[in-house]
Amino acid sequence: MDSEPIQLNYLDDLEGFRRFVNWLHWAIAGVLLISALAIYVSSPKEPVRYLPLAGVLLSLLVSAGLTRHRPKRAVMVIVCSVWLMSSLAIVKFAGVHSASIIVYPFTIAMAGWVLGRRWLIALTSASGLLLLLLAWAEASGRFAPTPRATPLLVGCQIVAVLVIIAFLTYVARQGLMNSRNRALQLSSHLATQNAELAQQERELLVLMENVPAAVVSFDAHSRVRRCNRAYAALFGLEPQQVLGRAIEEFVPLSTLEQIGSKWQAALAGEAQHYRRSNHNPLTGAISWMDADVIPEFADGQVVGLFALVVDVTERVQAEQQIRALNAELEQRVEQRSAELAEAMQRLQQSRDELVRSQAKATLSAMVANVSHELNTPIGNSVLLAGTFQQMASELQRQLNDGQLRKSSLLKLCETLDQGSQMMQQNLGRAEALMRSFKQVAVDQVSERRRKIDLADTIHEVLQSLAPSLKKAKHRIELDIPAGIELDSLPGPLGQVLINLINNAYLHGFEGIDEGLLRICAHPEAAGVLLTVEDNGVGIPPEALPELFKPFYSTKLGAGGSGLGLSIVENIVVKMLGGHLSVSSTPGRGTIFSITLPSVAPDFASEQPGMP
Structure with missing residues (x-):
């Protein structure tokens, strides 16, 4: 690549183009000034020669006003005015022998370079036609041009036009150099991009061939654009045998029936996920595949499909085993639930029996304690009853023998009174103990609800526990x-x-x-x-x-x-x-x-x- 630095091309951007037009204005103004001085020196008595210069100066003022917002139209005004004023000078003065003819190449070059092909053709044709007509008219005697301008004026015009053409040539060269450099830079950039694309292509190929899934790309007509070996192997083929073929040409009919509706929905622009079975025609193996189909869009239209197909045979088999295990587990759970319900029922019964047993045990302990507690008052009462019987027998004997005395009778009455009180106390104690035990025992056994006085109920419970608590x-x-x-x-x-x-x-x-x-x-x-x-x-x-x-x-x-x-x-x-x-x-x-x-x-x- 050329190491020459890129120079400014005045036509590359709007601001540079405006700068170019301004410089063109100054160059033409300089030519007008030189031409005016040459006319003043060489032909002071021919003021008519100032008219073309005045017309070009007026067009410069109009063009300057258009440069900021419409620079191309400003150039158009300059080209048109320079061409018209030059043509006027040629017709008015020396005809085809006029030095102003040198302005035509400038106007034609400007028209073709800045204004476009149509302006180039129009100005070239108009200039050639005008010069041919003038030459024919002069040759046939129908046109008699004025004497030629002085050498000084002609020389100044030629030099000024040459300077402008040199300026335009320099600008054109700089534009060509810029274009060349940009082309070389673009070429280098494109080469770099091509290398990167080639690297990406290789990486994509390696990725597609090593990804643990089948990958395929289709166009909008369901024809394979690219696929990896894993995808072609699903149908017992090589990738070269699949490329360019429509999906219905190599996919079995049974598979097409499974995915038909999903595929049409994907072509309509809706991403799809489905599971299908796959039959390998070479091995006869049946496998299960999970497929994700993603539409490719361009300008709102589906232009292709990308599909990722993953072999999930092991997962499907595992799911089937899990379902079978779940069914078996449900049966086991039902069986164990029935057994647990039966066990809970037995446990509930056992708890009920335990409560009753504890109540009975408590009642039995109370019976034993109350029985032991009743032994004392009842034994005392029995002892007193025996004593009373002995005293009655003794009294009867004394009466029969006639030995009954007042003192003996009084002593007997005293003893009977004391014994009766003792017996009454013992029997009263036994009665109270039995009454409390009876109430507590009835409550423990019957568990009937009734209105109770809390103090009395607790007192009865304590009475029944008294023999064991003491x-x-x-x-x-x-x-x-x-x-x-x-x-x-x-x-x-x-x-x-x-x-x-x-x-x-x-x-x-x-x-x-x-x-x-x-x-x-x-x-x-x-x-x-x-x-x-x-x-x-x-x-x-x-x-x-x-x-x-x-x-x-x-x-x-x-x-x-x-x-x-x-x-x-x-x-x-x-x-x-x-x-x-x-x-x-x-x-x-x-x-x-x-x-x-x-x-x-x-x-x-x-x-x-x-x-």
Whole structure:
């Protein structure tokens, strides 16, 4: 490439063209000035020779006004005026022998270079025709030109026109050099782009051949423009055997039936995704393909399609296996659900039986304790009855023997009075114990709802537990106002209290000789708040969240079943319709808080014994 720097071409841009027109104005003005001086020196007595110069000067002024907004029209005005004034000078003065003929090449060059081919042809034809007519007229004697201008004027005109032509030639050369340089630069740029395109072509080819999918490009008539080997292999072909062929020429009919509607939608401009089966005619293998078809647009029209086809046979087989496994799993789940429902039913029955068993166990323990407690008053009464019988026999003997004396009779009456009082006390104690036991036992067994006085119900429960509780030195204090009535289930309520009291005696007072258990009740708007508080060892914080879970016990394996508090919570919540909570401070004791409604919900009586 030529190392010469690129020079400014005045016709390359609008601003440069304006600059060129301005310089042309100054050059023509210089020629006019030189010509005017030459006329003044050589032909001072021929003012008519100034007319062409005056016409060109006037056109320069018009052209200067047009240069800023219409520079091409400004050149047009100059060319036309110079040509007309030169023609006028030629006709007026020396004819074909006039020095002004040299202006014609300038005007023709300007017309062809700046104004275009039509102006070039028009001015060339007009100039040639005018000169031929003048030559014919002069030769035939019909035109007699004036004497030629003075040599000074002719020389000045010729030199001035030559200078202008030299300027135009220089500008034309610079334009050609610029064009040449630009052409060389463009050629180099195109070579670089061709190399880049070749590299991109190679990279595209490598990418298409190594991508783990079949790639193909179609034109708007579904003819293959390019494809990789993986795509052609789907149909048992080589890429050269597919190029230029329409899709229906190599794709099996069964496949075309699968993708027909999708393909037409893609040709209509809508991207498509579908799954189809593929049959390889060489191997006979059946595979599954996921295809994405993307339209190619140009000026809003579909000019081609790009398709990416991925073999998903393994995925389809895996999905089929997963569906089969899901179906099998559903069957297993149904079977296990049925088994679990049956197990839950058995567990529910077991829990019901456990609650009943615990109630029966509690009742049995109460029976044993009450029986043991009744032995004392009944034994004392039997002993007194035997003593009374002996005294009656002794009295009868004294009467029969006539030995009855007043002192003996008085002593007998005193003894009978004391014995009767003792017997009455013992029988009264036995009667009260039996009455409390009977009420608690009936409530425990029947679980019937009735209106109860809370203080009386708790007192009866404590009375029934008295024989077993007196073995320890712990005290129970009651703070229950009289007159708190509930429409509830006294049996389950008693079972709750028995479990909490036994839990306090078994766990809360462990290692404590004399503990205190306080049972308090406070009326509330919708019921009553019942608290059972002990001053025992307390419960560790980490055990509180697990406390009401079945089979959780700090004494598990050492006499504790872990079901007592779980049953208590179920009875309070699901039978009595209340709420149970616990708070504890290790070393200071535990508080169980029970909120009970004034009227227990109906479901409690509809599901007896269901915790």
